[in-house]
Amino acid sequence: MITMFRSCLKGVYSCRWSNRNDTKQKMPCCWFSFLSFVSILVLSWMYICVIAFNDHSNVNNEAFKALKTWVNWYRIVVILSAVLVTYCLLLLIFGFLHLAIREPLHLHWLHKVFLFLGLLMVFLNILGFSCKWQKEWQTIKLSFQATAPFLQLSAVLALTVISWLVFQSYFRAKTAANRGFIMTNFLLVCAAVHLWPVVIKSPCISPNIPPKPALVGHRGAPMLAPENTLMSFRKSLECGVVAFETDVQLSKDRQPFLMHDHGENFLLRTTDVKDKFPNRASEIHNNFTVQELRTLNAGKWFLKTDPFWSVSSLSEEEKKEAENQTVPALSELLDLAKKHNVSLIFDLKNEMKDENDFTNSDSYYTTEEIKASGISPDKVWWLPPEYRHNVSMMEPGFKQVYSNLEEMEANSGNFININYTSLSDDHISELRSINVSMNLWVVNERWLFSLLWCSGATSVTTNACHIFKNMSKPDWHLEPNAYMGIWISIDIVSLLVMLGLFFWQRRRLTGDWTAGIY
Incomplete structure (x- = not known):
């Protein structure tokens, strides 16, 4: 043996494999x-x-x-x-x-x-x-x-x-x-x-655990449904999110719609534009009308590519629903947010600032769409910085959210939306002590969510709301002694x-x- x-x-x-001795190797x-x-x-x-x-x-x-x-x-x-x-x-x-x-x-x-x-x-x-x-x-x-x-x-x-x-x-x-x-x-x-x-x-490693961070659905719940579709946002509601995070662009007929990718080929990754408009796949957002966008399928790519390795967890009914998703208009998401009393935060992907032309900007048309929806203004977390002053005058009830500390301090703000690597745990504690709300993005892993929970983050934007919703405490926490x-x-x-x-x-x-x- x-x-x-x-x-x-x-x-x-x-x-x-033999027992012979060989000492030639140097x-x-x-x-x-x-x-x-x-x-x-x-x-x-x-x-x-x-x-x-x-x-x-x-x-x-x-x-x-x-x-x-x-x-x-x-x-x-x-x-x-x-x-x-x-x-x-x-x-x-x-x-x-x-x-x-x-x-x-x-x-x-x-x-x-x-x-x-x-x-x-x-x-x-x-x-x-x-x-x-x-x-x-x-x-x-x-x-x-x-x-x-x-x-x-x-x-x-x-x-x-x-x-x-x-x-x-x-x-x-x-x-x-x-x-x-x-x-x-x-x-x-x-x-x-x-x-x-x-x-x-x-x-x-601390004496106390701060309150659990609230959840913000990053493009909805993109592990459970195609991103930036109504199914995705409905799935995020099941996680108890306090806000929808999305991306807004304006169509050729100046109608706000939801899509993350922008510039040339902006429809290529998440729609079947190559099948519906084979000669227009590389065109930019303002070459498509809302009606043209709504003819595109925005769900089949999700089932085909399985970007988060999560499609196998869906039921057959959910797969069929995902397969039939379309590109939503902002108005549809506003109706959903208003119905469920959920906040909304978004990026304007193609905004170009012109000091003399606010009324022709993406910010103006988007604000008009929000006002027309009847959603409570305080449910809108306004993030785009380009026309912040004009938007504040047009609708003073929006919560102004900043993407860097300097801008927030310069405007005496108290709400920041920032990448999770940008703030140390000491800085988070300091901001929390002066009642500054901090939304950190994008947090998808339990270890990171637990760490930010211990640090005292107010909320996190996540693709994994279905994982975090059931966590009653950080994955580990110990008192120093x-x-x-x-x-x-x-x-x-x-x-x-x-x-x-x-x-x-x-x-x-x-x-x-x-x-x-x-």
Whole structure:
């Protein structure tokens, strides 16, 4: 059995299935170090992929703009990364087992090729990430407030497990210099890992939990229905949203309608414009009348592309309803918001400011449409900045919402709509203390929603309202004293286990409890 186990280990790691000894391979420990480095790197990249998943639709949408064809690139990257992580970690485990049973570390050349390819893949991904999606590094940085306690716990566990190999190497070292080098580096790493919580700062380590943030449906509920359709907004009502978030454009006949994409090819991603108007697919918004827009199907793309991997959760009736959605007019959404007493916040996608022509602007026609609907003015969260003063004079009852702190402070406002990476937890607490409402966008993952909940955000714009509606508390929250108790207890247990492993290795390898003390 032992012989078979050794043969399997060598077969997987070095493709040597026989028991023959081969010492021709050079620098086996260097290759094992390279394997360890690549494993840590791909594991870090997988962490980045998981955290950045909150904004993965941005990657796919940007790719669509460039290629004019929908491919779920983020899914492909995640799958390839997961395969690479699994491969590297399994290979690393086999390497550690080789060390444990003192088998030669003869890494096969094919593994070396795959490791170099994996390293190249991660390098290119990180390069593209940094060049094309640089702002997402702020999300990665923010994520450590949610994950650092768990990463530290994992690091303590991993360090405790591999300490027996470190001690084994220490007692097998032939010189005092080598033993000193091994133990000094291990103690430095050990101190860093065990004392890591000293620098961990998280809003979820606090005495109290603020009220749960209200939910704003981003283009409705786009995980459950095609974005910016009436079905999507009706689905968001089931989540108890306090506001609809949408995007407004003006048609050729100056009628406001709902559509996020703008400019050339603005209908290509979410409608069947190529089928209905094959020669006009690349035209801009003001070349289409409302009647032409209403002939387009705005739901089949959702079932075909499955942008959030959620179509399988829909019933057959829901799929049929989604399949028959059209491009809505703003008036239809206003009627829905008025009926259910829900607020409305929107972007004007094509607004171009002309100081002398407010009455011909998108803001003017949109405000006229809102007033004609009869919705209560305080249910409109006015966000577009271009004609804010004119709109305020035309309808002073709108809630003025600002997209940056400077503009809000300059206008003595008290409502800000901003990306979740733009405010620190301290800043959120400070704004909350002076009664400033903060709507943060776009929040789709539980860890991020929990973190912003602990920070004290007023509301969040989300694609995942159906996930957040049932959360009665953040995914984790600890009082500072409780966290300190857990941290110290785990560190003590880890140190005691490592101390036991040290003496066990000493006894096993030297036969003397006191050997290696001096």
